[in-house]
Amino acid sequence: QITLKESGPTLVKPTQTLMLTCTFSGFSFTTSGVGVGWIRQPPGKALEWLALIYWNNDKRYRPSLKRRLTITKDTSKNQVVLTMTNMGPVDTATYYCAQDYGDYGNNWFDPWGQGILVTVSS
Amino acid sequence: EIVLTQSPATLSLSPGERATLSCRASQSVSDYLAWYQQKPGQAPRLLIYDASKRATDIPARFSGSGSGTDFTLTISSLEPEDSAVYYCQQRSNWQVITFGQGTRVEIK
Numbered sequence: 007q008i009t010l011k012e013s014g015p016t017l018v019k020p021t022q023t024l025m026l027t028c029t030f031s032g033f034s035f036t037t038s039g040v041g042v043g044w045i046r047q048p049p050g051k052a053l054e055w056l057a058l059i060y061w062n063n064d065k066r067y068r069p070s071l072k073r074r075l076t077i078t079k080d081t082s083k084n085q086v087v088l089t090m091t092n093m094g095p096v097d098t099a100t101y102y103c104a105q106d107y108g109d110y111g112n113n114w115f116d117p118w119g120q121g122i123l124v125t126v127s128s
Numbered sequence: 129e130i131v132l133t134q135s136p137a138t139l140s141l142s143p144g145e146r147a148t149l150s151c152r153a154s155q156s157v158s159d160y161l162a163w164y165q166q167k168p169g170q171a172p173r174l175l176i177y178d179a180s181k182r183a184t185d186i187p188a189r190f191s192g193s194g195s196g197t198d199f200t201l202t203i204s205s206l207e208p209e210d211s212a213v214y215y216c217q218q219r220s221n222w223q224v225i226t227f228g229q230g231t232r233v234e235i236k
Contacts (some may be wrong), residue, residue, distance in 0.1 A: 052215065068225075074184070107174055108177070112219070118171035119171065
C-alpha cells in the first residue's frame, strides 16, 4: 500500500520561508521511473501544480514560481522536501504531495497525501 | 500556459442519471488529459488518465473521452457517493502542468 503524508508548519509569517516534508511508504526512489510532486489548493479554489522530482534527480518547477521553489529528495528516508521562499498571504493553501502515477514522466498524480493547510499571516 | 475550462460549474442530478462533464483546452493537448474526483475535506483521487484510461480500482461507470481540445467525463449512472468536485488536468506542455477550475456534481 502506498501512502504519503505532508508535514511542516501550519502558520508562517509574510516573507518567511516555508519548508514542507513529504514522507512516503510503499515505493522508493531506488526504483527507476518514480516521481513525487507537490500541488496546492487555496481555500475554495482550484488545484495548482508546483514542482516534481524524479528518481534520477530530474526536477520540474512551475515557471511562474521557479525562483521561489526548491524541491529535493532524501532517498534513504523516503522523503521529499519542498521549500518556498518569500511567503505571502496569496500562498495560503492546502499543500499536497502525490506520487507520479505510472511510467516516468506521466505527470498524473495518484495517490495523494492528506494535505497540510498552511496559513500565511502576521 | 495551457488553460483548461470546465463546464458546467455545477451539475445537479438525481441518482441513476447520467452526468456529462466537459473540459476544453486552450490548445491541443493530444490525449494527455486526466480527471480527478475530490470529495469535501479529502485529497483528489485520479479517475481517468490519457483521456480514456481508468485508474486502478475506479468503477466502470466512470469513463473519459476526447482528444485535442475537447474532453468529456461521463458518469453513466450516478451514485450518492459521486457527489464531489471533478477536475481535469493536462500534461501536454510538461513544463507547466495545469488543472481546470472544477465542476461540482450535486446529487439531489
